[in-house]
Amino acid sequence: MRLRSRLRGLVALAAVIPVVALPASAGATTLFGSGSSAEQPILNVLFKAYNKLHHNVRFNYLPDGGNAGVTDVQAGRRLFSVNTRAPLPSDAGTTYFKLWLDGLCIAVNPQNSVSNLTIAQTKDIFTGVFTNWSQPGGSNLSSTIDPFGRNSSAGLYTFFQQAVLGGATQSSNVAQETSDGLVATNVSKDPNAIGYIGLANSGKGSGVKRLSINGIACSQTEIKSETYPLFRYAWGVYPTNHPSTAVEKFFDWVRKSKQAGQIINRGGAVAAFNNK
Amino acid sequence: MDEEDFLEQSHGISQDQRAELWLGALVFVVVGVLLAMLAFVTYQAWPSFAHNGLAWFGPGGSIDQQITRIFTSGDLKQTPVYTFHAWPLIWSTILTTVGAISIAFVSSLFIAVFIVEFAPPWLRRVLEPVVRLLASVPSVIYGLAGVLVLVPFINNHLITQSEKASVTPIISLSGAGLLPAVVVLTVMISPIMIAVFVDGLRAVPRGWLEGSLALGVNRWRTFWKVGVRTVRPVLVAGTVLATARALGEAIMLLMVSGGVGFAPNPLDGPTFFFEPFRTLAATIIAFDDERSSPPMKHTLYAIAAVLLFSAAMLSFIGWAAKRPMRRYGVIA
Numbered sequence: 001m002r003l004r005s006r007l008r009g010l011v012a013l014a015a016v017i018p019v020v021a022l023p024a025s026a027g028a029t030t031l032f033g034s035g036s037s038a039e040q041p042i043l044n045v046l047f048k049a050y051n052k053l054h055h056n057v058r059f060n061y062l063p064d065g066g067n068a069g070v071t072d073v074q075a076g077r078r079l080f081s082v083n084t085r086a087p088l089p090s091d092a093g094t095t096y097f098k099l100w101l102d103g104l105c106i107a108v109n110p111q112n113s114v115s116n117l118t119i120a121q122t123k124d125i126f127t128g129v130f131t132n133w134s135q136p137g138g139s140n141l142s143s144t145i146d147p148f149g150r151n152s153s154a155g156l157y158t159f160f161q162q163a164v165l166g167g168a169t170q171s172s173n174v175a176q177e178t179s180d181g182l183v184a185t186n187v188s189k190d191p192n193a194i195g196y197i198g199l200a201n202s203g204k205g206s207g208v209k210r211l212s213i214n215g216i217a218c219s220q221t222e223i224k225s226e227t228y229p230l231f232r233y234a235w236g237v238y239p240t241n242h243p244s245t246a247v248e249k250f251f252d253w254v255r256k257s258k259q260a261g262q263i264i265n266r267g268g269a270v271a272a273f274n275n276k
Numbered sequence: 277m278d279e280e281d282f283l284e285q286s287h288g289i290s291q292d293q294r295a296e297l298w299l300g301a302l303v304f305v306v307v308g309v310l311l312a313m314l315a316f317v318t319y320q321a322w323p324s325f326a327h328n329g330l331a332w333f334g335p336g337g338s339i340d341q342q343i344t345r346i347f348t349s350g351d352l353k354q355t356p357v358y359t360f361h362a363w364p365l366i367w368s369t370i371l372t373t374v375g376a377i378s379i380a381f382v383s384s385l386f387i388a389v390f391i392v393e394f395a396p397p398w399l400r401r402v403l404e405p406v407v408r409l410l411a412s413v414p415s416v417i418y419g420l421a422g423v424l425v426l427v428p429f430i431n432n433h434l435i436t437q438s439e440k441a442s443v444t445p446i447i448s449l450s451g452a453g454l455l456p457a458v459v460v461l462t463v464m465i466s467p468i469m470i471a472v473f474v475d476g477l478r479a480v481p482r483g484w485l486e487g488s489l490a491l492g493v494n495r496w497r498t499f500w501k502v503g504v505r506t507v508r509p510v511l512v513a514g515t516v517l518a519t520a521r522a523l524g525e526a527i528m529l530l531m532v533s534g535g536v537g538f539a540p541n542p543l544d545g546p547t548f549f550f551e552p553f554r555t556l557a558a559t560i561i562a563f564d565d566e567r568s569s570p571p572m573k574h575t576l577y578a579i580a581a582v583l584l585f586s587a588a589m590l591s592f593i594g595w596a597a598k599r600p601m602r603r604y605g606v607i608a
Contacts, residue, residue, distance in 0.1 A: 065565035128445030144440035146431075146450040151535060152344045153565035172338060173448040175552060176535035178562055182423070189428035190450055192440075 031246055034062040035069025035081035036155050038180050038198040039102070039234050042267035043082060046254055049263055053253075057246060066155025070094060073237050080247045081237040084155045085162070095243070097236040099254050101270040103199040104159060104230040105218035107184070107208035111191040114139040116212045119229060122164050125194060128171030133192065141192060148183045148195035151176040160196050163230050184208055199223070200268035224270045234269065317581050323571070324578035327358035332578065335363035339537035343563060343572070350569025360575050364539035366582075368553035371454065371540060372529065373522045376461035381515060384466050385504070388473035393499050404474070411467035419528035422460040427451040427532055430550070439547050447552055452534040455549040460532055461525060465518040472517060476510025477503060509598045516594035520587055526557035535562060556583055 188207030261274025431451025534552020
């Protein structure tokens with residue numbers, strides 16, 4: 001009998017706990033999003049800063065790639081997505097909203113003396129036409145080129161494919177890494193390496209050397225003035241029909257507010273529309 | 277015994293029988309979940325197998341290009357493309373698993389024998405906790421160690437320029453490939469095997485070993501001919517456990533293998549050990565983002581079905597290998 005009454009007590013307790021816990025979490029909304037993994041570091045800081053201003057708004061972000069993120073929004077699985085390529089006809093049902101600017105840098109190991117490449121030379125390297133560092137010229141090395149890149153599920157690869165390769169697929173000798181950070185790590189460790197990395201992951205502490213493309217450096221000023229050829233916008237994506245007002249307010253804050261602009265600049269991207 | 281319990285017993289089933297029923301129900305739930313998972317994976321994987329037939333397992337064309345074509349055909353306006361010849365992935369999985377298991381088995385057996393029989397007590401007290409600690413390290417840490425230390429070392433010191441030039445532009449030898457993958461995989465599965473072997477060797481009846489020693493056989497021969505022979509079922513069990521872990525290893529292999537859908541060719545000579553590849557499990561992780569495209573989803577589930585089937589076959593082989601050992605009164 002003692003055991004049974006104890007059991008009854010436990011069951012009663014278990015039923016009470018969710019009732020007590022419910023009011024505590026009521027009022028907090030979690031906004032579910034997905035998309036680009038290259039922009040995730042900046043997004044995480046933005047989420048935290050917005051949460052400090054609006055305590056009842058929390059975010060849950062899945063970095064499954066820009067293309068997958070758009071499909072998530074179209075299917076109604078996510079409230080918003082962040083993508084790094086311009087809208088295509090296949091993105092029907094979604095609205096694209098410019099958030100900030102980002103650049104695609106071509107980076108080599110610091111031991112490599114090459115400092116400038118044309119887009120045509122970069123395309124030749126990543127399509128397997130140039131296989132040795134003596135071919136593009138400007139390098140102190142005469143060893144085989146080790147190209148590093150992303151696999152076909154990454155939004156950064158789609159951007160690189162359109163902007164540099166002109167729609168061609170990258171050669172099979174490009175090692176396919178699953179994230180921006182891994183490409184940067186591999187390029188920083190291999191003297192013969194070259195890779196395409198987002199602006200955020202190729203900064204001073206990453207151990208890679210950014211190249212200038214067509215004579216223009218991959219830096220914040222060049223990207224903001226849109227003179228650097230490999231720039232792109234980070235787009236916020238939300239459904240055209242019945243978008244969430246919380247998401248729209250967040251995107252407005254990201255695009256216009258001074259605090260968000262500081263976060264974006266500090267994160268290695270370029271604030272395009274924010275108040276100073 | 278209380279009044280109420282006594283009354284209850286005379287009415288229906290006792291507490292023991294109730295416990296039996298609950299546990300039996302749980303067993304059915306577990307088996308049910310397993311069968312449901314198998315059925316779900318097979319159902320999702322069926323379109324990919326139906327379109328390719330047995331050619332799914334064969335070679336033919338660049339698998340990375342096939343994956344891109346499958347993914348882009350997922351648009352609602354196009355007819356879905358399912359062409360997929362997974363031989364490079366299957367061959368890479370076989371190479372890494374067989375390579376890691378063969379090296380790990382031999383070394384783990386010797387280490388286990390040393391720990392149980394031949395190590396001085398102070399060394400045994402240090403080795404055992406260390407081995408169990410290594411067995412519980414998450415595999416992504418091994419992957420990090422591989423990417424940050426082993427891969428650059430191989431790239432800068434073991435691969436020559438002529439080897440790199442000989443394979444470009446088909447693939448690039450940048451350190452990540454078969455050699456670091458097999459090394460890291462071996463280091464990862466050895467602690468499991470050592471722990472299982474040590475437990476098994478400890479369970480050998482002391483009397484059998486002492487009897488052999490009493491007959492004048494020396495310590496080394498006694499342990500090998502009597503001890504290790506007795507625990508053959510445990511060796512099989514440990515190997516099956518380690519093989520299952522090696523088969524399912526995805527994240528670590530993705531970091532140190534180079535991530536290209538290429539089948540390393542043993543006829544290439546020394547270059548063979550540096551060639552990049554991608555295993556079945558690593559492919560699922562690498563292209564998991566593309567699951568939103570229906571043909572790609574079916575292809576990924578097909579790969580998962582192959583992995584599930586190999587795990588089932590592994591268990592079956594383990595059971596079948598232990599059956600002949602029952603004759604000798606061995607704990608099988």
